[in-house]
Amino acid sequence: GAVVSQHPSWVICKSGTSVKIECRSLDFQATTMFWYRQFPKQSLMLMATSNEGSKATYEQGVEKDKFLINHASLTLSTLTVTSAHPEDSSFYICSARDHNSTYEQYFGPGTRLTVT
Amino acid sequence: GQSLEQPSEVTAVEGAIVQINCTYQTSGFYGLSWYQQHDGGAPTFLSYNALDGLEETGRFSSFLSRSDSYGYLLLQELQMKDSASYFCAVRAISSGSARQLTFGSGTQLTVLP
Numbered sequence: 001g002a003v004v005s006q007h008p009s010w011v012i013c014k015s016g017t018s019v020k021i022e023c024r025s026l027d028f029q030a031t032t033m034f035w036y037r038q039f040p041k042q043s044l045m046l047m048a049t050s051n052e053g054s055k056a057t058y059e060q061g062v063e064k065d066k067f068l069i070n071h072a073s074l075t076l077s078t079l080t081v082t083s084a085h086p087e088d089s090s091f092y093i094c095s096a097r098d099h100n101s102t103y104e105q106y107f108g109p110g111t112r113l114t115v116t
Numbered sequence: 117g118q119s120l121e122q123p124s125e126v127t128a129v130e131g132a133i134v135q136i137n138c139t140y141q142t143s144g145f146y147g148l149s150w151y152q153q154h155d156g157g158a159p160t161f162l163s164y165n166a167l168d169g170l171e172e173t174g175r176f177s178s179f180l181s182r183s184d185s186y187g188y189l190l191l192q193e194l195q196m197k198d199s200a201s202y203f204c205a206v207r208a209i210s211s212g213s214a215r216q217l218t219f220g221s222g223t224q225l226t227v228l229p
Binding site: 034042043044045046049093095104105106107108109110112 | 151156157158159160161164203216217218219220221222
């Protein structure tokens, strides 16, 4: 099946710094990628949807200036958490939709961010 | 917007059958998906129903009734490795993006020996 990778798998950073998370579709082209955040024992909450070559669409309540998303190619999307705070500590998961598929989304392994 | 309801936890023994229900409210409905997630891992796709009826994939089956806005995931011959969280997710048109997934709160399944 299709594989989505994320890097790094975990990261610890200090408050006020920025962290970049990469999401790659390894064996398919993803015109659309999604970024989710998941707090412990909770559901996945969609943060934003990115389409290759265009600006991301953010969900209500998600600050676009804090969570910068770039989808520069059909296989790579990045999420940058700027000026991180401890409350940004979470599990960030990306998902990619194969442009040949009408419904299936493939999820990356997630990135656990801890802000100290 | 969309909302989904599913039980928070279910416990069953090895070899048993368990059904996890999901009811949803949404507009622009396309279909209902089910995902499995083990602790610390990523969600893995289990099934997708766009039309009414039962879809069977090995030990797992999923059912959808669009008129009732209801679906369920049926797990048969439970194994210890099936202990995980199970999420139903609605695929629907959204103001943010076409055909995006909205996840339910998840059902923690515990399989006992």
